[in-house]
Amino acid sequence: MEGVPGSYDARTMVNAKVGYTFSRMVGGSVAVNNLLDKKAYSYFLLPGRNVTAEVNFTF
Numbered sequence: 001m002e003g004v005p006g007s008y009d010a011r012t013m014v015n016a017k018v019g020y021t022f023s024r025m026v027g028g029s030v031a032v033n034n035l036l037d038k039k040a041y042s043y044f045l046l047p048g049r050n051v052t053a054e055v056n057f058t059f
Contacts, residue, residue, distance in 0.1 A: 011040040028055045 014036050019029035030053050037049040 011038055013038065013040070013046075025058050026056070027058075028053070030054075 013034055015031065015033045016035055017029055017031040019027060021027040030051065032049065032051050034047065034049045039048070040046045
């Protein structure tokens with residue numbers, strides 16, 4: 001059933017992640033989840049579009 005809490009919607013979610021290595025010791029990435037900002041339920045309303053940034057240090 002579409003759009004009903006407690007049910008599963010047939011949706012395609014589009015996520016994207018891009019990373020870059022700045023040096024041997026430092027890297028980072030940016031991810032966007034639910035890129036198209038689709039509204040869907042999977043027992044509860046799934047989150048809308050969100051962005052996550054990450055920086056990695058290796059030593």
